[in-house]
Amino acid sequence: MTLKREIFQYQAPDEPPNKIQVLDDDGDVVDEDLLPDLTDEEFVELYYYMKLTRAVDQRGVSLQRQGRSGTMASGYGQEANCATAYALADEDWLIPCYREFGSMLTRGLDPKYMFLYWMGKEPGHELPEELNTLTIPTPIATHLPHAAGLGMASQILDMDDRAFLAHFGDGATSEGDFHEALNFAGSFDTPNVFVCDNNQYAISVPIERQTGSATIAQKATAYGFDGVYVDGMDPLAVYTVTKEALRRAKSPDEGESRQSLIEMFLYRLGGHSTSDDPSKYRSEEELERWEQKDPIARLETFLEETDRLDEQSKTDIEERVEAEVDTAVEEAEARHQDPKTMFENVYHEMTPELQRQYEELSALREEYGDDAFSVEWGF
Numbered sequence: 001m002t003l004k005r006e007i008f009q010y011q012a013p014d015e016p017p018n019k020i021q022v023l024d025d026d027g028d029v030v031d032e033d034l035l036p037d038l039t040d041e042e043f044v045e046l047y048y049y050m051k052l053t054r055a056v057d058q059r060g061v062s063l064q065r066q067g068r069s070g071t072m073a074s075g076y077g078q079e080a081n082c083a084t085a086y087a088l089a090d091e092d093w094l095i096p097c098y099r100e101f102g103s104m105l106t107r108g109l110d111p112k113y114m115f116l117y118w119m120g121k122e123p124g125h126e127l128p129e130e131l132n133t134l135t136i137p138t139p140i141a142t143h144l145p146h147a148a149g150l151g152m153a154s155q156i157l158d159m160d161d162r163a164f165l166a167h168f169g170d171g172a173t174s175e176g177d178f179h180e181a182l183n184f185a186g187s188f189d190t191p192n193v194f195v196c197d198n199n200q201y202a203i204s205v206p207i208e209r210q211t212g213s214a215t216i217a218q219k220a221t222a223y224g225f226d227g228v229y230v231d232g233m234d235p236l237a238v239y240t241v242t243k244e245a246l247r248r249a250k251s252p253d254e255g256e257s258r259q260s261l262i263e264m265f266l267y268r269l270g271g272h273s274t275s276d277d278p279s280k281y282r283s284e285e286e287l288e289r290w291e292q293k294d295p296i297a298r299l300e301t302f303l304e305e306t307d308r309l310d311e312q313s314k315t316d317i318e319e320r321v322e323a324e325v326d327t328a329v330e331e332a333e334a335r336h337q338d339p340k341t342m343f344e345n346v347y348h349e350m351t352p353e354l355q356r357q358y359e360e361l362s363a364l365r366e367e368y369g370d371d372a373f374s375v376e377w378g379f
């Protein structure tokens with residue numbers, strides 16, 4: 001049977017909308033209107049944080065390969081998340097995810113916390129309170145209801161001068177927690193900015209198997225707020241859209257939603273984690289295509305072409321970053337963590353099964369020394 005008139009009013013777009021972009025793949029400005037309003041020093045500072053993030057990332061992978069650290073999820077290629085944190089005010093809150101640790105470093109977190117975290121040492125979770133930054137969650141999307149809850153708490157406490165920005169991957173959008181958080185934020189009108197780092201894969205599952213929507217950004221409509229689709233490997237575009245989303249979160253104009261869903265469309269240039277071999281599910285050609293969009297190279301070209309960065313300052317930043325990473329690794333390695341704590345800190349009292357596991361590990365350590373627990377695990 002065919003109906004006499006069309007009753008479906010909402011139709012899925014066939015094509016993704018245009019991506020918001022300030023820099024093209026070569027680092028040339030393509031949209032002057034959206035160029036961030038930053039000082040020369042601030043532009044270079046953002047670049048410094050991105051370089052620091054990559055250096056921490058590379059060292060993290062190297063330490064894991066040497067058996068000096070556990071599994072880590074590399075953020076190689078995703079360093080433009082530094083730009084979301086760079087747009088935050090001190091009183092705002094960052095609710096990060098494991099791959100977006102660049103945003104945490106940009107918030108002022110000492111890189112030693114990242115190494116402690118990857119080494120499985122507990123202080124890696126005990127972040128300085130004044131950074132208004134939650135610790136890294138491992139379960140996918142569980143931090144999103146926390147972000148919405150923080151937004152609601154700020155309303156109850158009449159703290160309407162702050163926003164709550166959360167990062168998550170495309171895979172997270174298939175979790176109930178994602179829908180619950182965005183639904184909650186839209187219906188309670190909380191000051192939230194949700195940032196999906198859509199790197200197009202959840203481990204080996206491609207984005208086509210994650211959603212039938214043309215974009216993640218368009219999902220915002222269903223929760224009653226606005227979405228924006230941005231080139232996630234263009235740090236200047238990411239900064240501009242985040243700044244705007246934060247303004248709306250704190251004081252939306254008539255007709256604007258307080259919440260935003262930002263989709264950073266990008267690519268992870270490394271593996272899912274140090275346990276992953278992406279060549280099993282991605283082609284060499286695809287990787288090479290996305291390597292041309294490297295966010296650090298693009299910002300670097302922009303800074304050089306606009307006389308904000310020269311060879312000397314580039315070398316200075318590289319040396320500074322290397323020294324900071326050396327110190328951070330040294331401090332993290334020096335921190336002793338008794339493996340017993342992983343059994344002790346689960347429940348108030350160790351259950352009989354945990355007690356049994358603890359005794360087994362103790363016996364192995366007795367026999368083999370600390371090699372007994374240097375095993376590789378994946379997530």
Ligand SMILES: Cc1ncc(C[n+]2csc(CCOP(=O)(O)OP(=O)(O)O)c2C)c(N)n1
Binds near residue numbers: 169172199
């Ligand atoms: C609730 C839950 N289910 C499954 C996993 C296993 N897991 C770890 S990372 C990951 C993929 C997540 O993909 P995405 O959200 O796109 O983020 P990305 O890793 O690509 O940054 C999965 C399924 C988990 N950590 N938590």
